[in-house]
Amino acid sequence: MSSNLSLYNTADRKISAFKPLVPGKVGIYLCGATVQAPPHIGHIRSGVNFDILRRWLSVSGFDVTFIRNVTDIDDKILHKAVHEEIPWWAVAMKYERAFSDAYAALNVLPPTYEPRATGHVTQMIQLMQILIENGAAYAPGNGDVYLEVRKLKSYLTLSNQKLDDLQSADDADLTHKRDPRDFALWKAAKAGDPSWPTPWGAGRPGWHLECSAMAQAYLGESFDIHGGGLDLIFPHHENEIAQSEAAGWGFANIWMHNAWVTTSGEKMSKSLGNSLQVQELLKRVRGIELRWYLGSAHYRSMLEFSFEALEESSINFRRIEAFLGRARSLLGFDIATSINPAFAKAMNDDLAVPQSLALISEWVKDGNNAITNKDLKTLSQAASDVRGALAVLGCDPEDLAFATSGGITSDVLDGLIGLALEQRTAARARKDFAASDAIRDQLAALGISIEDTADGPRWTVANETSK
């Protein structure tokens, strides 16, 4: 198996050939959600972008182990628990479910493993033990444990900053810290908060520790790719690197970061209220359409959100979907999936999805022409190239993840609508267009659109969400 994949690495800000640590295998760790609110499209864009990476690696022949964690304990969750008057773990479960539902609706594959922070306290304690033994971390005795960043031989290499240039935090408390920039691996228990016992006192994990511990637990001391949103570069990923390298681990080879969904040029703001939550947008467009939109820009480019752009993108997708529907009925068999070399070349170039979309448009055009020309060979190839590309992008309309109704069988529907269409065809034959148009209008009122083709009428059910 060989791959020509090149990826951009935040660490050196260059695109380089991807070389897995173990030939044929790839380990990926993606920072997942802190489950303290329902997911918005920014969260899910990250999920979609890395899902495309994962699917492409799999299609390229790699055996992929994909880890995406759940941060189920942190300050915000505790605050929310007080606010919602339910236990902290109930808050975490509630929003973890909301994320899982959103991922599923957009056909983001479940990770190979999806570890929760609270399930890996043992690994975190082990890591802290190593760090303290190595002299990299210290426990001042109050139950906190800190990493001493001044002692690190290299720190802030990912964000290319200098320790002394950082603005110091307003709330830096030097009661226990040796340096204001030392960060907490472990936080001493406060009254009423959940805590776990450790050799240094009871407490709960700091944000950064969990990822180092869980990445090592599932992927080993060194692994291939670590991903997350741009904003995680500092401090989160810097601190993960600090912890893991201070423990003597090689950690991540490649760092990949997805860009924002922006509104009016700015990082998505809360001023839009709940309207950009995944569940809200799914009332406007189908999951497959939302995914197509979120995946359509390059993962390192800002995606400027607007409802208009979302709608336009959906129209574009429906055109492709309609083509596959026509191709399938014309060919009379299920369309295969094939990987066109041009598509592979684009995807291998740091996941050039926008280029891939241009290719798909070309193939759809070729395929439509082939339908006109009754060139089934060209049609078959175009359709399978389109479907193969859509599958990698997670937008294959045939994917069971997007299956709609299992109710009335299509045979029954086809028969019923066929009856109406026979009447209409008869009316048209005798030039009774008033009657034929009436039938078409009545079907349209039911959400069924009719297209007259050279081979007779075709019907499709309009999308419930797009009428």
Add this chain to the structure above:
RNA sequence: GGUCGGAUGGCCGAGAGGCGAGGCUCAGGACUGCAAAUCCUGCCACACGGGUUCAAAUCCCGUUCCGACCUCCA
């Protein structure tokens, strides 16, 4: 103050020295009883000022504007 990124046609969105990616919208045309779908044609953009080059959206210098991060963040 430090670090990082951005500005491309009506809109979205690629490209990173040389044929105007692609989509959406709009206009015209073909096909059609009409419609729909499809196809064809058109709409010649790269923040500003200099420079390098036979050739610059792309490289260099300068300027303006916008944004992200600096210990809560996808």
